[in-house]
Amino acid sequence: MAANHQDNIAESRFDVVVVGGGMIGLSLACAAARVGLDVAVIERVEFEALNSSSFDGRASAIALGSQRMLAAIGVWKYMESSAQPIFDIRVSDRESLLHLHFDHNELDGVAFGYMVENIKIREALLEAASKYSNLFIIAPRTVVAIERSVGNAAVTLDNGRVVKAPLIVACDGRGSPLRAMVGIRAPGWTYPQNAIVCTIEHQFSHDGIAHEKFLSGGPFAVLPLLGKRASLVWTEKTNLAEELYALDDKNFDIEVTKRLGSFLGDAHTIGARYHYPLAMHHAEHYVDHRIALVGDSAHGVHPIAGQGLNMGLRDVAALTEVLINNVRLGLDHGTMEVLQHYERWRRIDNLSMVAVTDVLNRLFVTEGTMIKFSRKVGLAAVNRLPPLKRFFMRHARGTGGSLPRLMDGEVP
Numbered sequence: 001m002a003a004n005h006q007d008n009i010a011e012s013r014f015d016v017v018v019v020g021g022g023m024i025g026l027s028l029a030c031a032a033a034r035v036g037l038d039v040a041v042i043e044r045v046e047f048e049a050l051n052s053s054s055f056d057g058r059a060s061a062i063a064l065g066s067q068r069m070l071a072a073i074g075v076w077k078y079m080e081s082s083a084q085p086i087f088d089i090r091v092s093d094r095e096s097l098l099h100l101h102f103d104h105n106e107l108d109g110v111a112f113g114y115m116v117e118n119i120k121i122r123e124a125l126l127e128a129a130s131k132y133s134n135l136f137i138i139a140p141r142t143v144v145a146i147e148r149s150v151g152n153a154a155v156t157l158d159n160g161r162v163v164k165a166p167l168i169v170a171c172d173g174r175g176s177p178l179r180a181m182v183g184i185r186a187p188g189w190t191y192p193q194n195a196i197v198c199t200i201e202h203q204f205s206h207d208g209i210a211h212e213k214f215l216s217g218g219p220f221a222v223l224p225l226l227g228k229r230a231s232l233v234w235t236e237k238t239n240l241a242e243e244l245y246a247l248d249d250k251n252f253d254i255e256v257t258k259r260l261g262s263f264l265g266d267a268h269t270i271g272a273r274y275h276y277p278l279a280m281h282h283a284e285h286y287v288d289h290r291i292a293l294v295g296d297s298a299h300g301v302h303p304i305a306g307q308g309l310n311m312g313l314r315d316v317a318a319l320t321e322v323l324i325n326n327v328r329l330g331l332d333h334g335t336m337e338v339l340q341h342y343e344r345w346r347r348i349d350n351l352s353m354v355a356v357t358d359v360l361n362r363l364f365v366t367e368g369t370m371i372k373f374s375r376k377v378g379l380a381a382v383n384r385l386p387p388l389k390r391f392f393m394r395h396a397r398g399t400g401g402s403l404p405r406l407m408d409g410e411v412p
Contacts (some may be wrong), residue, residue: 014038017165019143019178024295024312025171026125031320033132034073040163043139058197059231061306063113063398066313068409078124084226085111087208102393112397115223146181153290166334169292176297182288188281193218194241195303196234198273203265206230214364219304220259245275278302282354287339292319299350302357310398311350317404318345321412
């Protein structure tokens, strides 16, 4: 638990108030505190609940750029021992022999990223947060009202307390109550798919290779964890996903083995399994007067590329850099002029990822002779064109494009 986790702290004014203490909210809080800003995090759930091993069954892919950022803000050292490097990525379409293989040795020998169980990420974030004397966590509390003026913003909590700052940041998830309070729309749609998530234990070593096989219902991703374990993210049509989820352990394992094949030897699920409906949304604006949206409050994508967390962390890095650059100049960091810089930096990148994940999902679940042929030829073509392949590999590592300094491991 963070040392500065208190509900009745004397300070009521901060440089930044972060609403939402999930992985993105705490990452932003640590990043802002790292560059010297006074930060308050308002979280609706008691942090003991967030630290419960039964809270979430998921694991996340942390791209190399994201790992460098987490190291720079003092978080990575608390999760490094729980991180499994991803050395290679293999993508295939059904049972086709044509596939796409990203090999880390074709770049500089550095891993594409790491797989870490979400509970370990949360524990690391809370531990890092406890080291910052300028970071305060207020929980369990919810925001019931927000007021904004020319030079200030204030949120009222459910216990009547008022917390003020020049900037309020919404990190409160896809349904973002704060986004709704300020009237920012986030249009999107639901997919006729659910994701089943669980951990499997297997006989042979995974060698740090992430496998993604596209089946008729969606991607079937086998992502390496420490030891002879892997995180399974199985996307399937909603009705079938619900039937599969309801199976007993023995029959569920039979269905997993049918799709997994034998390359990992004998395999079976361990622990609980979970299922989630899939949807896409993208906010019409990331900023409003003294408000910024970060992470899932701004965008949500299909998990086909495993980039949801990394998109949010790039938001964190960009917003932190924009804020501190203006604070050091003595400027008001909550103005629209400042916040629109953040929006311009991140909106196109995020919108591109929203579009790519949506198109890929639709392409790989569409049947038809020409579509199937095009998919197979496309995978093989990328695999045989080194410049194009290296371009995709750099983006898979989160090291392509215009990056905030934190993504290079530098504190702005």
